[in-house]
Amino acid sequence: MIIQPTSFAALAWAGAASGSAAESWRIGTVLAARPLGINPDGMMVLQIGALAVEAEPPRGQLPSQFQVRVLTLGAQPQLEVIAPHTPEPAIQVALRERLPQQNGYAPLLATLDALAQRPALRQLPAYLRPALALLEHGVRTPAEVTRGEGLKEAISRSGLFLESQLAQSQVDMAVLSQEDWKAAMLRLASLLDDYLPARRPTAGDNETPPPLQQRGLQPQPRLGLPPELLNDDVDALLGRLHGEVHAALARVEVAQLEATTVPAWMIEIPLQGDAGRDILQIQLQHTADADGGSAWTLGFALDLPATGPLQGELQLRDLRLSVRLWAERADTVHRLEHQFGALRQKLAATGLILDQLSCQQGLPQASSPHSAILLKAMA
Template identity: 65%
Template sequence: MIIQPTSLAALTWAGAAAGTTAQSWRIGTVLSARPLGVDPQGLLVMQVGAATVQADVPSGQLPPQFQVRVLSLGAQPQLEVLSSHPTADPAVQRALRERLPQQNGYAPLLATLGALAQRPVVRQLPPALRTALALLEQSVRTPADVTRGEGLREAISQSGLFFESRLAQPQGNHPALAQDDWKGALLRLAGLLDQRAAAPPAPNRSDTAPPLLQRGVQAQPRLPLPLLAGDNDVEPLINRLHGDVKAALARVEVAQLDAGALSAWMIEIPLEGKDGRDVLQVQLEFVNDAAEGSQGWTLGFALDLPALGPVQGELQLREPRLSVRLWAEHAETAQKLERQFTPLKQRLAACGVLLDQLSCQVGMPQPPGRHSALLLQATA
């Protein structure tokens, strides 16, 4: 929903969006809102905090009183309408407000790890730090891991999203969990880096991206290795690693906080690729369609491999029926995928799965963002 400021409150709205005249406009802040009426152009006039804005409501009606959460700032702030959304809890709001500006994708961290591996002087690092680096690299999955059902299940379980819940299990092997889990390995490395130097400052971003579940799956390209002068000077890379690890930890924790009580999870799995590392993004959602009397799972995924380019897919399983839709940015990649359709159909038929749809389109789909009750994109 695109929000335009009304003429009488434009300065107030612009100041609030910039964070100058209204200090309450921060990432994660919850503001009260209420509809005021409809203007001659048919736009809904709303009061959000101290600002009066216009909104073009695409569908449905807003309640007389509701709350919105600030997801991002900048030229086009994004607000999410909160009703019974689980993240309306004040403690969750505070945690999101702290971590959203700090988070970043895994690609920078994976590039820094690759650059460190090429420096012989890394062998001179303290043994505990070398061990922590090795454990983090050990947490990176291989393509063979995620192309097996059991391997993918294990990769999802150890992706960091379920770290604390696994630790809470009384029969769990806590030392092993802290080593084989992605978040556990990040926490171990972050603790050692904190001992070497003060924690790096949080990134100064004017526009902070909302949580992953709000955005939908997105293919993430591999980043080139950082170029730093001096093969014998590892400190610049260690400092860079410190910031990358903190940003990756914030990324995991934002995903954990945003999942809350929703029956949906966004999981990111680092993958060992050819001449580098990539990120597989997986979205799992349990769907209960009361209208049709059916329930099942929807699995979305996105991956950007150097040899194929961005690829995205969605699998809808309503046992025993399955629908598969794929998207590829490059036509050559779409053709390669379509050549695998016949053996895929044969394997599914052998498993007793009824295939309703199997298609591949050229071009990437627009993210649905269907986990927000209503997402407001504001223009100051």
Template identity: 65%
Template sequence: MIIQPTSLAALTWAGAASGASADSWRVGAVLAARTLGYSEQAKLVLQIGSLTVEAEPPGTQLPSQFQVRVLSLGAEPKLEILGGPPLDQAVSRALRERLPQQNGYAPLLATLGALAQRPLLRQLPPPLRAALALLEHSIRTPVEIAHAAGLQEAVKRSGLFLESQLAHPQTDLGMLGEDDWKAALLRLAATLDRGSPAHPPGDHTETAPPLAQRGLVAQPRAPMPESAQPGEVDSLLVRLHGEVHAALARLEVAQLETQASGAWMIEIPLQGEGGQDILQLQMTPHEDDPEQPTAWVLGFAIDLPRLGPVQGELQLRGLRLSVRLWAQRTETTARLERLFGELGQQLTANGLLLDQLTCQTGLPQPPGSRSAVLLKATA
């Protein structure tokens, strides 16, 4: 893997070359490097030798400490990362297989909503109707996640942790099968497979895969399929077949990436007004604060019909909390700011020290596509 800085976060290359770091930044030199976290522009901040650079995060997770070799200098020096841990071959192979198959939950939820409105749905075979009802039951409500215990349960039942819970000897398998999102998807997929073994590929244009290095994306509802056509339920079931398998692939991509990134990207379908919404959560430990085990960054993104896209980032260090919110609509920003007083009181009542609470109009820029081979750095 190559790092290609174009400038420094604190110093210019000219200043660095004329200072004490000039000797260390020579071609062939091996320098110590460590990750410092992320900047406000979602850039990866690295300390390399005595200098600090900002870079676009790579396609794989960097260790907290590593070494780089200087390959070239000049306006755009190149640094080779030494000893970076590659993904396990089995994980890499599984990712390559699932990434082309995956798709977001929004098209699946729209098709489920369309099916629920069809009177002919009552004529479907009982096993299929039971599988559809189980999947609908696994969709959480806003009331259920409005408190800590409910949100924790929704995270546990998001499908990301299904296999680990199955391996736990004290797990209630019956309850898990009824509440877990992935378990419900697997049951519906198996039921549909019995009627149509070869599922068509899903539509891969809706949303990016939920990989930690791609950042949070507020996902709007997908439009419901057009209705009032003969044989409509059959066509919806064909569509549903592909979308269920695409959703399973998306969830498995998130599970595989968690092993490599050390962060959790979780998507929770929610039952909203007149449709379903998707709450995306990203939980990352503070890699730059190993002495503080309670240091975490929690990000979230959601697109609600009444509020529009909203994103947030909560940084927790011990009992100190910083909250930053972003809303695409100006009226949503004003609406959230009117709740700041009540929110601050609730946080204080729970023993937290609020260092920052802000809301900005406009969403933060997503990191965008990143290569696992080339890392471009900017100040």
């Protein structure tokens, strides 16, 4: 059963954080919980540990007592409901392990850029250099992802579908191991584990973000390296890369685990841009209606130096298409709107019926309908 708390009813989190109540709210801690009743606003009040929170009344009957496990802390702590006398699902165990380890691709791509510019890179062991080159080979170009077949290939090789493709009887293992982003990260992570045996990836801090599906689409800007790493200390860069490749692996594995619980896919594709690398984030969802119809929704987010943060959503139902775009910069909105005439002509040539085509300044509020297995308390 899923419960979504909306606020704290009895104690403000800021006040509780300085008292003994917060001491028990540590990541991994299991807390006792019980329903206290319905308040005048129609919200259910739950006692969780020493705190009381409000939540939308659940569809089913809650037991008089149950337990929750703390997944993350911070301003919006996340708790996982533990069904009484029920073994914890393997997916939830795997998610809890990987969530504190995950991080986006931007730090990894910045470190790859820095390593590629270091003459001392040629001094690395011969077996390590091809693994770095293979990972760089997995970074797609704009020319590839702006073609239908190229985008399809980039999604297929994003790492999200690696294991399902390995299970196919006709798959070419050699090609897949060289073309898939996750396969390339796994190879590099294994070699770095051997090259830097004293270093192991560590979990993140208490501000662990939720899974991607719960955060929704978010444009991700490029990151630079700290000045102290912009020198010829290749071992320092490799040590940084070691942690970042493990964090990126946890990121894609969290997305894979989420895809088993919700009818949607969150895909991230590294792109080779001008003087740096960027990240294209795609959310793909298929929905079916009671009358037998179906629709596809494709959302995307991108943050390019030349355009600033961008976001878009395409909804396709039969032959009817709606396109909504958002851009943070006013000049980017004008540039996109200038292309609308040509886009309408291309869509008409395909036989699609364009119901909506718009571009607004400002980004939409990040949201997602998926909160499948987490109980989220918000201060």
